[in-house]
Amino acid sequence: MTSPTLPIETSRLRLRTFAPADLDALAAYYSLPELQRYLDWKARDRIEVKAALDSMCKDVSLNRPGDTISLAVERKADDVLMGQISLRWHDATAAQAEIRFAFNPAYRRQGYAAEAARAALDLGFNEFDFHRVFARCDARNSTSARLLKGLGMRLEAHYREHALFQGEWDEELHFAILDREWLRSPKVHEFSEHRVA
Amino acid sequence: MPFAPNLPIETERLLLRPFTRGDVDAVFAYRQREDVARYLFDGPMSYESCAEAVQARIQQVSLAAENDRVTLAVARRDDAVLVGEITLIWRNVASQQGEVGYVFNPVFHGRGYAIEATRALVELGFSGFGLHRIYARCDPRNTASFKLMERLGMRREAHFHEQTLVRGEWTDEYIYAVLAKDWRGQSASG
Numbered sequence: 001m002t003s004p005t006l007p008i009e010t011s012r013l014r015l016r017t018f019a020p021a022d023l024d025a026l027a028a029y030y031s032l033p034e035l036q037r038y039l040d041w042k043a044r045d046r047i048e049v050k051a052a053l054d055s056m057c058k059d060v061s062l063n064r065p066g067d068t069i070s071l072a073v074e075r076k077a078d079d080v081l082m083g084q085i086s087l088r089w090h091d092a093t094a095a096q097a098e099i100r101f102a103f104n105p106a107y108r109r110q111g112y113a114a115e116a117a118r119a120a121l122d123l124g125f126n127e128f129d130f131h132r133v134f135a136r137c138d139a140r141n142s143t144s145a146r147l148l149k150g151l152g153m154r155l156e157a158h159y160r161e162h163a164l165f166q167g168e169w170d171e172e173l174h175f176a177i178l179d180r181e182w183l184r185s186p187k188v189h190e191f192s193e194h195r196v197a
Numbered sequence: 198m199p200f201a202p203n204l205p206i207e208t209e210r211l212l213l214r215p216f217t218r219g220d221v222d223a224v225f226a227y228r229q230r231e232d233v234a235r236y237l238f239d240g241p242m243s244y245e246s247c248a249e250a251v252q253a254r255i256q257q258v259s260l261a262a263e264n265d266r267v268t269l270a271v272a273r274r275d276d277a278v279l280v281g282e283i284t285l286i287w288r289n290v291a292s293q294q295g296e297v298g299y300v301f302n303p304v305f306h307g308r309g310y311a312i313e314a315t316r317a318l319v320e321l322g323f324s325g326f327g328l329h330r331i332y333a334r335c336d337p338r339n340t341a342s343f344k345l346m347e348r349l350g351m352r353r354e355a356h357f358h359e360q361t362l363v364r365g366e367w368t369d370e371y372i373y374a375v376l377a378k379d380w381r382g383q384s385a386s387g
Contacts, residue, residue, distance in 0.1 A: 096360065131359065132359055156357050157372065163292045
């Protein structure tokens with residue numbers, strides 16, 4: 001495993017590593033109730049957001065299971081930081097990664113999250129040769145569930161009360177897709193020409 | 198505070214008891230079999246591996262920390278013959294999650310020993326240990342195993358596709374689960 005070829009550009013986005021200067025943009029959306037509802041990391045005040053950002057600035061390569069690559073998602077037109085996406089080399093099993101993402105609600109409904117997710121799946125399957133990539137979301141988070149399904153991911157698990165989340169029993173969905181399923185998808189060919197650093 | 202269940206546990210026809218060194222032959226009898234090992238993570242086991250496993254199990258009679266397990270021999274009460282093994286693993290402390298596992302000797306299949314033993318183990322997990330949710334996993338090709346989970350009243354919560362490499366082969370996995378409140382509901386209605 002290595003450091004990927006970055007930044008990644010798609011038709012409208014740039015996926016790049018994080019930098020300390022991203023603090024304001026990050027703080028703008030981390031604190032929003034819509035995100036706090038489903039985020040499972042602490043980031044309620046500026047100090048916690050800075051801690052999260054410091055950590056993400058170091059997530060630039062995958063050297064061993066458990067490592068994460070965290071990418072800031074910018075709009076190329078105006079360099080606005082709209083959200084983030086990450087790939088974590090899942091530590092329990094070989095050749096598997098988890099994809100996670102969070103976007104500022106101000107930039108929703110324009111397909112940015114899906115575009116970034118497709119680039120991240122390309123990265124995971126084509127550059128890192130993962131066999132399987134999965135994503136988790138709360139069963140009540142229909143926006144995320146719809147996005148994951150739209151990527152061609154398959155709903156593989158629906159857990160009930162298998163973990164406490166923010167003090168309440170959760171209901172969690174797992175979506176997943178295999179390398180051979182992603183590479184066959186026509187969407188991949190549409191975007192492959194955009195995988196240019 | 199460790200949870201040390203009162204052992205042995207008696208069911209109608211079975212004794213669920215700690216392992217002893219004398220159990221190695223009986224365990225080897227089924228653990229060496231290809232048909233038993235086919236859908237398990239370890240392949241068929243050698244006598245030495247069985248002896249080591251049994252030795253470890255002698256201590257596995259209480260739950261003190263996350264990922265501790267209680268592993269019990271399942272023996273017939275009338276003739277003391279060892280028919281299989283069952284395990285309860287404390288998978289998550291904060292969310293009180295447990296996992297059950299079991300392996301039975303095919304020679305004794307078809308008599309309902311597996312359901313009798315696993316039912317007692319799940320009951321121990323909920324009533325004795327206070328777990329919130331108990332799950333079990335198997336290869337989807339292992340029909341006998343997931344049929345047992347269904348008879349226990351577990352719900353299939355996951356079908357993972359090619360999630361694990363088992364002895365060089367990408368393998369699917371089923372996860373079945375039951376919540377304490379559903380289990381109690383089952384017993385209440387008989």
